[in-house]
Amino acid sequence: MTDMKPVTIPGGTVMVADRGSGDPVLLVQTALTADELVPLAENLERGGHRVVLYHRRGYGASSPAGGAVTVVGDAEDCHELLSRIGLASTHVASTSYGAAVALELAARWPSRVRSLTLIEPPPVVAPSVVEEFAAANSTLLTSYRERGAPVALVEFLTLLMGVGWRATLERWLPGSVEQVTADAETFFGHDVPALIDWRFDDRDAARISCPVLYVGGSASGEWFAAVRQQVLSWFPDAEDVVVPDADHNLALTHVDQIALAVGRFIARQRSGRQP
Numbered sequence: 001m002t003d004m005k006p007v008t009i010p011g012g013t014v015m016v017a018d019r020g021s022g023d024p025v026l027l028v029q030t031a032l033t034a035d036e037l038v039p040l041a042e043n044l045e046r047g048g049h050r051v052v053l054y055h056r057r058g059y060g061a062s063s064p065a066g067g068a069v070t071v072v073g074d075a076e077d078c079h080e081l082l083s084r085i086g087l088a089s090t091h092v093a094s095t096s097y098g099a100a101v102a103l104e105l106a107a108r109w110p111s112r113v114r115s116l117t118l119i120e121p122p123p124v125v126a127p128s129v130v131e132e133f134a135a136a137n138s139t140l141l142t143s144y145r146e147r148g149a150p151v152a153l154v155e156f157l158t159l160l161m162g163v164g165w166r167a168t169l170e171r172w173l174p175g176s177v178e179q180v181t182a183d184a185e186t187f188f189g190h191d192v193p194a195l196i197d198w199r200f201d202d203r204d205a206a207r208i209s210c211p212v213l214y215v216g217g218s219a220s221g222e223w224f225a226a227v228r229q230q231v232l233s234w235f236p237d238a239e240d241v242v243v244p245d246a247d248h249n250l251a252l253t254h255v256d257q258i259a260l261a262v263g264r265f266i267a268r269q270r271s272g273r274q275p
Contacts, residue, residue, distance in 0.1 A: 004055065009080040012063030016054040016081065020045035023266050024090040027053045028078060028105075031097035031191040032180055034059040035173060036251055040093075043259035049266070052090070054081060058186030060179070069190035071097075071198040075104035082112055091266050093117035095251045097191055100124075103200055107207040115269050117213045117262050118231060119251055125200055126226035133223060137196050144188040153184040161249075172252040205234035212238040213265045215258055217246030224248060239265060 004015040025044055027037040034055050041051045056074055058065030078101060082090065091114050094102045099121035106113040123133040144152040157165040157180075169176045180187075212235040216228050232238055241261045246254045 004061070006061075007054070007081060007084050009077055009084060012057055012066075014054050014057065014062045014077065014081060015060055016052065016085065017041070018050070018052050018085060020048075020050045022048040022050055023270065024050040024052065024087055025262070025266065026078070026082065026087070026090045026092045027051065028074075028092065028094035028098035028101045029054060029056045029059065030095050030099075030251075031195070032183065032187040033169075033173065033176055034179055034183060035176065036095065037093075037098070038173070039255040040251060040259055040262075043255055044263065047259065047263045049263070052081075052085065052087070058190055059183050065186050065190040069194045071100045071194055072104055072108075074101045074194075075108060078105050079109050079112065088112070089114050091115045091117070091269070093119070093262055095119035096122055096248070097195060100195065100198060100200070103204070103208070106210060107200075107204045110207060110209045113208075113210045115211045115213070115266060116208065117215065117265065119215045119258065120217070120220060120224050120248055121227055121231065122195055122198075123223040123227055124195060124198055126223070126230045129223045129226045134196050137192055141188065141192055144192075149184040149188050150181065152188055153181065172249070202234065208235070211265070211269055213241065213261065214238050215241045215243065215250070215261060217243050217248065217250040217254070219245055219247045220250075221247070 004017045006013045007016045027041055030036050037053060041053045045051045055062040057063050089112050092102045092105060099118045102116060103121065106116045123129045140156060143155055161168055166177050214228060214231045216224055232240060243250050243254045243257050251258060
């Protein structure tokens with residue numbers, strides 16, 4: 001995004017886009033693809049929402065990550081950001097790593113979060129697949145330590161998206177190849193270890209009191225099928241949206257469907273209507 005402005009938080013600065021008016025929605029930046037939620041932000045703004053989107057430390061022009069990054073630390077940054085921009089409470093949405101941060105924010109500061117939209121949180125929340133997921137990420141980190149971030153990035157995205165990943169990313173989000181290349185060190189050196197070390201269990205989930213919307217893709221595979229079941233077991237009253245033919249890239253590939261689901265979900269919180 002080109003209209004981001006610096007906001008000072010303890011120990012650093014994060015770049016923030018704060019646009020539109022209406023019900024506020026905070027979109028928490030996920031890992032690697034810093035602008036992955038820009039299309040959703042633009043869609044929600046057109047739908048009459050105030051949308052706040054920011055770059056976490058280590059991404060874009062925000063302060064370097066520095067030290068040991070943790071999901072809890074990212075949630076603390078998020079909490080501080082809300083205070084600095086004067087948002088006492090807001091709807092919160094994110095995907096993957098960002099959804100982990102959103103869960104921590106809602107659990108630690110429940111009064112800050114009016115509603116929580118989780119777009120396929122990471123598989124570390126699902127006991128049945130966490131070991132397999134952690135092993136895959138350990139292999140990824142070995143490649144990074146032995147060959148460096150640029151080589152590990154190519155290996156990782158080729159595995160996920162095929163040899164044409166550059167063209168695919170650019171089609172979905174122009175400029176993203178340059179961005180992920182520049183921020184790869186933060187992803188491998190900070191975010192992946194933080195995710196492997198993160199723990200969130202039944203007791204943490206029980207502290208979340210706001211309405212929850214889960215959004216997933218029908219083609220995302222067994223890891224995220226397990227995540228969906230875990231989230232729905234934590235929040236039995238959650239709304240559940242499965243997007244047909246979508247995989248874990250759904251925030252880019254099926255943004256219109258997601259924006260429609262999120263917009264309707266937020267409207268129901270305002271009106272008190274049930275789905």
